[in-house]
Amino acid sequence: MSVYLDHAATTPLHPAALAAYTAALGTVGNPSSIHSAGQGAKRLLEESRERVAATLGCDPIEVVFTSGGTESVNLGVKGLWWARQSDRPRPRLLVPGGEHHATVDTVEWLERYEGAVVTTIPLDELGRMRLDALAAALDEHDDVALVTLLWANNEVGTMQPVDEVVALAAAHGVPVHCDAVAAYGQVPIDFRSTGLAALSVSAHKIGGPIGIGALVLARSATVVPLIHGGGQQRQVRSGTQDAPAAAAFAVAAEQPHQPYEPLRDRLVEGVRRAVPGAVLRGDPVDRLPGNAHFTFPGCEGDSLLFLLDAAGVAVSTGSACQAGIPEPSHVLLSMGLTAEEARGALRMTVGHTSTDADVDALLAALPEAVARATRAGYADRAPALGAR
CATH class of the missing domain: 3.40.640.10 (Type I PLP-dependent aspartate aminotransferase-like (Major domain))
Structure with missing residues (x-):
């Protein structure tokens, strides 16, 4: 599963x-x-x-x-x-x-x-x-x-x-x-x-x-x-x-609130170790206990999502995709990020079925996904960069 x-x-x-x-x-x-x-x-x-x-x-x-x-x-x-x-x-x-x-x-x-x-x-x-x-x-x-x-x-x-x-x-x-x-x-x-x-x-x-x-x-x-x-x-x-x-x-x-913060914090620290360039977005403390949102410079969020999905890990980009064209998140743009900075966004959220093994699986798959998505991202942009 x-x-x-x-x-x-x-x-x-x-x-x-x-x-x-x-x-x-x-x-x-x-x-x-x-x-x-x-x-x-x-x-x-x-x-x-x-x-x-x-x-x-x-x-x-x-x-x-x-x-x-x-x-x-x-x-x-x-x-x-x-x-x-x-x-x-x-x-x-x-x-x-x-x-x-x-x-x-x-x-x-x-x-x-x-x-x-x-x-x-x-x-x-x-x-x-x-x-x-x-x-x-x-x-x-x-x-x-x-x-x-x-x-x-x-x-x-x-x-x-x-x-x-x-x-x-x-x-x-x-x-x-x-x-x-x-x-x-x-x-x-x-x-x-x-x-x-x-x-x-x-x-x-x-x-x-x-x-x-x-x-x-x-x-x-x-x-x-x-x-x-x-x-x-x-x-x-x-x-x-x-x-x-x-x-x-x-x-x-009526189900009791679960303490999601320890698992979320473990995920956040694991992402930072696995991908040192990843940037945590949102308030680092005063945030939803199950939410971890990162941007990965040089990547396309959709590419990361599909690569992780192929590795058996379901996450979200948190961005809109209209007519097959990936768009930067309007939330990140509203926070003052440029369209370039808002690329490569992933939202990872834990819930009542989440376990340490789930986090381990994400962290195991993430470095390769980022490496492949980074190469794909630069390749996609190469003609436009050359034209300038």
């Missing part, structure tokens, strides 16, 4: 969540039906909502189940933005550079079709949102609908100053949405203490099933729904609710 070090993309279904899922799939009844079968399904659903809420530090009524992180982000950002237009125009969104594409593409859609105005808040060299720039933007503009940011950067792993952002925004009466998809299950989250208006999470990142997530929506917050119909969840999200998936989500959410 291949070594799997791409848990940030998705992590294997936890055995306990799988058992809960398969058991719950036998449940008959629509949770919205008032007969006994429907009410049995509703009990399963609402008990699961309570259990998920407990892991997020929020009230059960604040948990709105969705199809996953992307829908949650869309509902949080679009829904809050639309709701904020109800009494007067507030077209502006304050968005850090380097956000997940669920946010980037949502914001671009609002800009293109709804007349939103986007102000990008720069990142520092570690990938952290610059609070001075946010404060200046809030002071300068009185038309801000909301601020949205990651709890932790999904590529380089840097933790974001969520509490400070909420405090700055609250002083101007501006709600904040947070994408915590990458952070949930990795670090403790207490929604109630943050003052956030909304927070997005996804089950498949924590050992739950693909196809279910949640938007945690504060009691005091208002969003305009994306999906209209029966209004099953606070008139915020319509559609028949997936009780079996919610049950599996709850079990995955």
